[in-house]
Every structure is written in structure tokens, then in C-alpha cells.
Amino acid sequence: MSTASEPKTLSHLKQLEAESIFIIREVAAEFKNPVMLYSVGKDSSVMVRLAQKAFHPGKIPFPLMHVDTSYKFPEMYEFRDKFIQDIGAKLIVERNEEAIAGGASPFKFGVQKCCGLLKTQGLLDALTKHGFDAAFGGARREEEKSRAKERVYSFRDSFGQWDPKNQRPELWDLYNSRVNEGESIRVFPLSNWTELDIWLYIEMEKIPVVPIYFTHTRKIIKRKSLLIPWVSHIPVLPGDEVREMKVRFRSLGCMSCTGAIESTTEVHDLRGIIEDLILTRKSERENRIIDHGSDSSMEQKKKEGYF
Amino acid sequence: MSLNAKTLLNYEKMDLLRFSTAGSVDDGKSTLIGRLLYDSKGVFEDQLEAIRRTTEKKGGEDIDFALITDGLAAEREQGITIDVAYRYFATSKRKFIIGDTPGHEQYTRNMVTGASTADLAIILIDARNGVLIQSKRHGYIARLLGIPHILVAVNKMDLVDFKQDVYEKIKNEYAAFFRKLSGETPGKSPELTFIPISALKGDNVTVKSKATPWYGGKSLLDHLETVQISKDRNMEDFRFPVQLVLRPNLDYRGFSGKVASGRARKGKQIVILPSGNTAKIKSIDTFDQGDLEDAFPPMCVTLRLSEEVDISRGDMLAYPDNQPRCDKNFSAHLCWMVKEPLALKKKYVLKLATGEVKAVVDSISWVRDMKTLEKNSASQLDLNDIGLVSLQTLKPICFDPYARNRVTGSFILIDELNNNTVAAGMIVE
Known part of the structure; x- marks a missing residue:
């Protein structure tokens, strides 16, 4: 017993990792039909790695699902297909085909409605279609104010809606997985991670990410302070300036609704991203056009069923 | 800095x-x-x-x-x-x-x-x-x-x-x-x-x-x-609540979980509770380092054992000379968290570590008035009340006093009718 009291500690990243693995295993043990939402971004890359760790040496025992809008960056589709093949996971791709065929776009319907149809409705339909009772998402509480109050296990009614005033209390690491038919739980194993933790972990674990997080040259529509990646379906407005620029992206979404950041210093490795992140005082969602509605737009979307 | x-x-x-x-x-x-x-x-x-x-x-x-x-x-x-x-x-x-x-x-x-x-x-x-x-x-x-x-x-x-x-x-x-x-x-x-x-x-x-x-x-x-926190964790009492049985192929059978307290050591004899069967830790597996010599809280690992023993989620592994108590009766501080008051003798689902069991609250010893912090006798627990209660589970469960172990001494109660988490519990003895 002489060595038993000798203190041993884990670094903060290893503690976060352990917490996430515990949550992922808990879901695999307690739900009938879980799915892991895979959005191709950096957080998804980390979440998938944690799932690999949780079930090693076995494979991830549930499918990944990408709710696609058809408007993602070509680099994201390319990365997704290679990444999934490399790790040997099962991927489901779902899209709201009806809305896409109907020409849903942020220019035709406005950003809120387009997101509502392609992302929120697309997700809800996909969850219903496959009968998933738990869906992992890579959201972090630090990302946005309304997320700061969301549980790790976030209960959704049969319409997929979140009721912030009526959340189940969540204590220690005792998660309540009970749901009735049709209801579900969104599970956020990365709740306690920050953007910095994500990048440090990607560096430590050498996890592959979509290359457009790094500096590259691309055609950009400059609209006031926004840098919108040029693509043929995005209308150029009077006053816009179209030019080649050195840019990178801090978070990834649909091309029409994801702002780039100008790369004044070239960032070609993870260390560069990490150093920039420590120096910067802008939050990662600021370049997401979709959040510019009002101070509470994310909360509204979440109530309706968005992640 | x-x-x-x-x-x-x-x-x-x-x-x-x-x-x-x-x-x-x-x-x-x-x-x-x-x-x-x-x-x-x-x-x-x-x-x-x-x-x-x-x-x-x-x-x-x-x-x-x-x-x-x-x-x-x-x-x-x-x-x-x-x-x-x-x-x-x-x-x-x-x-x-x-x-x-x-x-x-x-x-x-x-x-x-x-x-x-x-x-x-x-x-x-x-x-x-x-x-x-x-x-x-x-x-x-x-x-x-x-x-x-x-x-x-x-x-x-x-x-x-x-x-x-x-x-x-x-x-x-x-x-x-x-x-x-x-x-x-x-x-x-x-x-x-x-x-x-x-x-x-x-x-x-x-x-x-x-x-x-x-x-x-x-x-x-x-x-x-x-502030020094490394000594706060219980490093003496090895407890490993089994979370998941991993069987990716015929040659591999591992028991995944988090080390709740103490240290798992390769080669040590363990006891599986509540069955009382014993086995040796053959290997401590993780994705990164492969086979470890030991594991401590809050590491999540997968243990393989030297003997083929029947183990499922909710079981707890410990060392034969340092075991948790396995019992159907115990007392606990209970914090009531919903509007509908505690119903004595009603069956709730008790979740402790990775195990679940049906439980009833037999009696309430006292309720602390949160306005004055005075202890009062009471016949029910309402929202935001904290009281000392006696519980009885339908099957024995393994636990430690909360004061000794925050992981194996804590539990939640769930109301099966509406699936809500209704109480947080801390075992006294």
C-alpha cells in the first residue's frame, strides 16, 4: 500500500478525453439505436477519434451520419469520403431532397428558413427515418451562450425540440438515458472542451482535418467586413468586390454562409492555428453569417430542433 | 499568468x-x-x-x-x-x-x-x-x-x-x-x-x-x-464499475469502464461484485499505449481478465481485501429536485455508477429547513429540500459512503412514469 497514496494526475486534455470516452460508452451501453452526427469539421474529427478510442480494439458500434445541405465546400466532401474510408466507419448521408429540389437557398428563402429546412428539418427527418434514439453532436458549451446551459444529455421531445426551462438535472457522471417512444437524447461528449482544447488535441493526436483550416488562396466575395467564398450559386451584389485572397476558415459550414478570415500571417500547421487562437480575441462563430440575426438566434434554432 | x-x-x-x-x-x-x-x-x-x-x-x-x-x-x-x-x-x-x-x-x-x-x-x-x-x-x-x-x-x-x-x-x-x-x-x-x-x-x-x-x-x-487537488482523489480503494463488455471478435473479451478510485494493477487478483467470483487482471488496454501496468482515476480503460467469468454492465470490480459494501438497505442524504414531492414506498429507479436497481424510500429521519438550516422532522420531501432518508433496494447494490468515495457513493433517482431525474443522493452508511 506504500505507493497507493502517491498522487497521479492526468493532463487537462487526457481528463477531457476520459470524460468524453465515458460518455460515448455510456450511450453505446444504454441506447438501442444511437448515431454519431458527423459534420466533417474539426470537432467531428475529434469526436470520431474519441469514439474509436472508446471501443478499441473493436470498431465504432454505431453509424456516423452526415446531414448534408449540398452547399458544403468541395474540400469537405473530398475529405469526408477519404476520412471515412481510412477509419473503416459506416457513414449515412442524408439530405432534405425535397427542399433541395425546391431550390432552397439562403438567397431565395433567407438564411433562417434555409437553415431550418436543410439542417434542422433534414436532421429531424433523418433521425425519424432511421429511428435513432440518441444522436451524438460535437457542440461545445463554450461556443455560444445558450449552449452554456445545455446538458451533456439533452432531452428532445418527439418533435426534436429543446425546452431550456425544463431540462433534467445532471449530476456527477450519472446520465439519465430514459426516453419514451419517439423521444430522443442529443448527446454532447465535447461539452467541456474549448476551441483551444480541440486544436491542442488534434495536434497531440495527429488527427486529420479538412485542409482549408489552413492558409490557401481562393476567390473571395468581399462584402463589407464579410469574406464569402466565391462559388457560382452565390450572387454577387453591387458594392461587392471579387478577388483572389489568402484566407483560411475557423469553422466550416455551407459555402454561402461561412465567412473566411484573411490570413495576414500564413498558417500552414496546427501550431500556427493554436498561436493565432491565443492571440485573437474573436469568437469562432463570428464569421458564421447565420448567427448574425440577433443575440438569441441560436437559442431559437435549438428550441426548434437544431443542434 | x-x-x-x-x-x-x-x-x-x-x-x-x-x-x-x-x-x-x-x-x-x-x-x-x-x-x-x-x-x-x-x-x-x-x-x-x-x-x-x-x-x-x-x-x-x-x-x-x-x-x-x-x-x-x-x-x-x-x-x-x-x-x-x-x-x-x-x-x-x-x-x-x-x-x-x-x-x-x-x-x-x-x-x-x-x-x-x-x-x-x-x-x-x-x-x-x-x-x-x-x-x-x-x-x-x-x-x-x-x-x-x-x-x-x-x-x-x-x-x-x-x-x-x-x-x-x-x-x-x-x-x-x-x-x-x-x-x-x-x-x-x-x-x-x-x-x-x-x-x-x-x-x-x-x-x-x-x-x-x-x-x-x-x-x-x-x-x-x-490549490493542490491531486491528493483529493481516493487512491486507496480500487473500484471499477463495469460500463460495457467489449467483444469485437472471438479472441477478445474486455470490460470497459472508468477507474472510479484506487488503482488497477496488472496481475492483481480482483473480485467481481455482487457475484463474488474472482479473477486476475491480465491486461489493461487503451487505444494509445496498448497494455498498461496500472490505471488510476479518472482513466477510462478496458480490462481483460485471466479467467472466463460472467460479468455484465453494472457489476463492480474491487480487490478481495478492500471491497465496497453490497446491501439492500442504507441511509442517504437526498436532495429533491422536482415539484412533485417524494412518495414514500413508491418504486423509483436508482442509478449508482453504472448500475440500475428499483428502490423505495422507507422513511425520512429529518429535513433541513434551507431558510434556517435547522433540522426538522418531516413526512415528505419537496422541491429543493434536503433530508436524511432510509432506502431499500429490490436487489443488493455495491456502494461506499459518499464521504469516502464520491463516485460509488452517489446516485440519482428516476421516476419511471415521466423518466425525470427526481433526486440526487449521497450515501451516509
Whole structure:
């Protein structure tokens, strides 16, 4: 017993990792039909790695699902297909085909409605279609104010809606997985991670990410302070300036609704991203056009069923 | 020390501190958190901009630090805080997770939730008002939840001209209260630290203040960065609640879980509870390092055993000479968390570690009046009540006293009719 009291500690990243693995295993043990939402971004890359760790040496025992809008960056589709093949996971791709065929776009319907149809409705339909009772998402509480109050296990009614005033209390690491038919739980194993933790972990674990997080040259529509990646379906407005620029992206979404950041210093490795992140005082969602509605737009979307 | 690229090269050595804060609207809690986040870059410019816009809409002028910590539209409109919010910041030494709980409404439920995983609790006392019942209530809950470190921040010192005697009086009174409390609550007494601060002006928050030359201790942030937490974990009693049986192929059968306490050591004989079967730990597997010699909390590993034994989720592994108690009857502190009161003899689902069992509450010994902290006899538990109860489970479960083990001594009760989590429990004996 002489060595038993000798203190041993884990670094903060290893503690976060352990917490996430515990949550992922808990879901695999307690739900009938879980799915892991895979959005191709950096957080998804980390979440998938944690799932690999949780079930090693076995494979991830549930499918990944990408709710696609058809408007993602070509680099994201390319990365997704290679990444999934490399790790040997099962991927489901779902899209709201009806809305896409109907020409849903942020220019035709406005950003809120387009997101509502392609992302929120697309997700809800996909969850219903496959009968998933738990869906992992890579959201972090630090990302946005309304997320700061969301549980790790976030209960959704049969319409997929979140009721912030009526959340189940969540204590220690005792998660309540009970749901009735049709209801579900969104599970956020990365709740306690920050953007910095994500990048440090990607560096430590050498996890592959979509290359457009790094500096590259691309055609950009400059609209006031926004840098919108040029693509043929995005209308150029009077006053816009179209030019080649050195840019990178801090978070990834649909091309029409994801702002780039100008790369004044070239960032070609993870260390560069990490150093920039420590120096910067802008939050990662600021370049997401979709959040510019009002101070509470994310909360509204979440109530309706968005992640 | 604030975070910069150079100091961060050290990130593999950074550890993690979880702390809870509790307080009411007026005691400066939001200002303190806002300041910690702002000074450590835990809040960003564009988030501040959104807050500025909100402040202007409401007709305010200066930035209100409280808005940094108020999350939901509903509560911003009403100017109240309705739930536990989690905040994050980091320095070059540590990453911090704050469980921020409002003090005025549903305080018991929220504070118990925010405090359940905390290593440290910050209790704010307004220097002008002295020790009020609410500060004692926060202390009581922190003590009950077994938080190992308590930091009493005597705030608004600027409004009492940084007078030492004001601070000393509060310190002595609160320390005396805590001694009395510790005498009647099971478990080890926490480390109690007092710091005189002004959250608004910044005195003794991130740097030592010149206004309190009589104060010899650390600044609040310095204390958060250096308080020793590595010895808080139970490293003596090996407990491994089995979470998942991994059988990826015919040759591999492993038992996944988190080391709740103590250390798993390769080659050691273990006992499987409740069956009482024994086996040896053949290997400790992880994705990274392969086979480890030992594992400690909170590592998540997969154990393979030398014998083919029947093990399923909810079983607990321990060493034969140091086992948890396995029983159907025990007493526990219960915090009731929903409007519908506790029904004696009603079957609830009790979840402890990875196990679930049906349980009934047989009797209530006392309920603590959270307004006065007096113990009263009672026939029911209502929302936000804390009481001592006797429970009976339908099958034996394995557990330790909460005072000895926060993982194997804690449980929740779930109402099967509506699936809600109705209570948090801490086993006494």
C-alpha cells in the first residue's frame, strides 16, 4: 500500500478525453439505436477519434451520419469520403431532397428558413427515418451562450425540440438515458472542451482535418467586413468586390454562409492555428453569417430542433 | 499568468480544476466571473459586442459583466438566471471549468448540480452585509457535496474601505460556522481559504492589491491556479464499475469502464461484485499505449481478465481485501429536485455508477429547513429540500459512503412514469 497514496494526475486534455470516452460508452451501453452526427469539421474529427478510442480494439458500434445541405465546400466532401474510408466507419448521408429540389437557398428563402429546412428539418427527418434514439453532436458549451446551459444529455421531445426551462438535472457522471417512444437524447461528449482544447488535441493526436483550416488562396466575395467564398450559386451584389485572397476558415459550414478570415500571417500547421487562437480575441462563430440575426438566434434554432 | 503561445508549449502538463460558484444577484458573483473570463480571454470581442447591443437595447450604458454569464433569452428578458451554466477559461497552469449557479431561485437544486463534480467552491460574501444565511446555505451544500476546497471571497472590500477588522470578523464568524457544520456532517473537513477582494475594482482577483497590505495570502486567481487537488482523489480503494463488455471478435473479451478510485494493477487478483467470483487482471488496454501496468482515476480503460467469468454492465470490480459494501438497505442524504414531492414506498429507479436497481424510500429521519438550516422532522420531501432518508433496494447494490468515495457513493433517482431525474443522493452508511 506504500505507493497507493502517491498522487497521479492526468493532463487537462487526457481528463477531457476520459470524460468524453465515458460518455460515448455510456450511450453505446444504454441506447438501442444511437448515431454519431458527423459534420466533417474539426470537432467531428475529434469526436470520431474519441469514439474509436472508446471501443478499441473493436470498431465504432454505431453509424456516423452526415446531414448534408449540398452547399458544403468541395474540400469537405473530398475529405469526408477519404476520412471515412481510412477509419473503416459506416457513414449515412442524408439530405432534405425535397427542399433541395425546391431550390432552397439562403438567397431565395433567407438564411433562417434555409437553415431550418436543410439542417434542422433534414436532421429531424433523418433521425425519424432511421429511428435513432440518441444522436451524438460535437457542440461545445463554450461556443455560444445558450449552449452554456445545455446538458451533456439533452432531452428532445418527439418533435426534436429543446425546452431550456425544463431540462433534467445532471449530476456527477450519472446520465439519465430514459426516453419514451419517439423521444430522443442529443448527446454532447465535447461539452467541456474549448476551441483551444480541440486544436491542442488534434495536434497531440495527429488527427486529420479538412485542409482549408489552413492558409490557401481562393476567390473571395468581399462584402463589407464579410469574406464569402466565391462559388457560382452565390450572387454577387453591387458594392461587392471579387478577388483572389489568402484566407483560411475557423469553422466550416455551407459555402454561402461561412465567412473566411484573411490570413495576414500564413498558417500552414496546427501550431500556427493554436498561436493565432491565443492571440485573437474573436469568437469562432463570428464569421458564421447565420448567427448574425440577433443575440438569441441560436437559442431559437435549438428550441426548434437544431443542434 | 495569462495565456500566451510560449507558455502554452507546456500544455501537456496543464491540469484541470472544476469549481462552482453560488450567489445572489447583488453579491458580485457575475462581476467576479466576468472579470476572470475577461482577464483570461475567456470572452471574445464579438461576444462583448453582442452584449453591448443588448445593454443598449435595455437602455444601459456601461458594459454589464453579468450579461457575459447570462445565457438564455428568457432570463435576459426577465433579468434572472434560471439554471446552471458552465464557463471555461485557461491560464498557463490550468484549465478551469466553472459551474455557475444562481443563488436565489431553486438554489438547492441548481447548486447541488453545479457542485456535484467540483474540486472547489467559491462562496461570495458581501463585506457590507457580513455572514448571511445564504452564505451559510452555500457552505452547507458545498460541505454536503464533499467539495474538498472552499474559497470564501469576502467581496466589495472597496465599499468598507478595505478595513481589516471587517474582513477578520467575517472570517472568524464563517470559520466558526464551518467548524460546527463539520462536526455534524460525515467526512473529512474541506480546506477553507478566505480572500478579501473587490470583484468590481479587481483587488486581489488576478493580482495582489496594494489596498490590503494586511492580507498575506494569495490573489484569488493565484489560489485557483495552485490549490493542490491531486491528493483529493481516493487512491486507496480500487473500484471499477463495469460500463460495457467489449467483444469485437472471438479472441477478445474486455470490460470497459472508468477507474472510479484506487488503482488497477496488472496481475492483481480482483473480485467481481455482487457475484463474488474472482479473477486476475491480465491486461489493461487503451487505444494509445496498448497494455498498461496500472490505471488510476479518472482513466477510462478496458480490462481483460485471466479467467472466463460472467460479468455484465453494472457489476463492480474491487480487490478481495478492500471491497465496497453490497446491501439492500442504507441511509442517504437526498436532495429533491422536482415539484412533485417524494412518495414514500413508491418504486423509483436508482442509478449508482453504472448500475440500475428499483428502490423505495422507507422513511425520512429529518429535513433541513434551507431558510434556517435547522433540522426538522418531516413526512415528505419537496422541491429543493434536503433530508436524511432510509432506502431499500429490490436487489443488493455495491456502494461506499459518499464521504469516502464520491463516485460509488452517489446516485440519482428516476421516476419511471415521466423518466425525470427526481433526486440526487449521497450515501451516509
